[in-house]
Amino acid sequence: MADRNYSSTLTDPDEPPEDTAAFEDKTIRCIGCSDDFVWSAGEQLFYAQKDLLNPPKRCKPCKQAKTRRLADIAIAHATGKKQRVDVRTQCANCSKSTTVPFFPSQGRPVYCRECYLVIKNGHANGANA
Numbered sequence: 432m433a434d435r436n437y438s439s440t441l442t443d444p445d446e447p448p449e450d451t452a453a454f455e456d457k458t459i460r461c462i463g464c465s466d467d468f469v470w471s472a473g474e475q476l477f478y479a480q481k482d483l484l485n486p487p488k489r490c491k492p493c494k495q496a497k498t499r500r501l502a503d504i505a506i507a508h509a510t511g512k513k514q515r516v517d518v519r520t521q522c523a524n525c526s527k528s529t530t531v532p533f534f535p536s537q538g539r540p541v542y543c544r545e546c547y548l549v550i551k552n553g554h555a556n557g558a559n560a
């Protein structure tokens with residue numbers, strides 16, 4: 432193991448870390464869009480301070496989309512109106528980045544507009560020669 436050359440400020444092990452030096456940026460794969468995103472040291476410190484044990488599962492855009500969707504649902508409940516959402520995701524068929532007007536469930540394939548129409552119309556397997 433290589434010695435780290437930190438200027439050795441001795442920290443009381445009973446005390447939670449005060450700064451982000453104890454954390455390193457981590458890369459996490461988003462369960463929403465399957466893109467890698469950086470869980471920054473600052474955010475890890477925030478999680479530690481909040482006693483949150485589980486790292487985030489979604490990147491910021493997906494998290495915001497989810498938060499917005501939940502807010503939209505709350506508004507929809509309150510007003511009886513449906514709000515439009517746009518969630519960025521990846522087409523399960525052609526891998527194109529697309530937006531869908533709903534929040535996709537994990538494990539459910541989501542298609543871009545073109546692929547969705549093709550699949551809906553039952554031409555998915557019948558390539559026209």
Ligand SMILES: [Zn+2]
Pocket residue numbers: 461462463464465466489490491492493494
């Ligand atoms: Zn994402």
Ligand SMILES: [Zn+2]
Pocket residue numbers: 522523524525526527542543544545546547
């Ligand atoms: Zn597609």
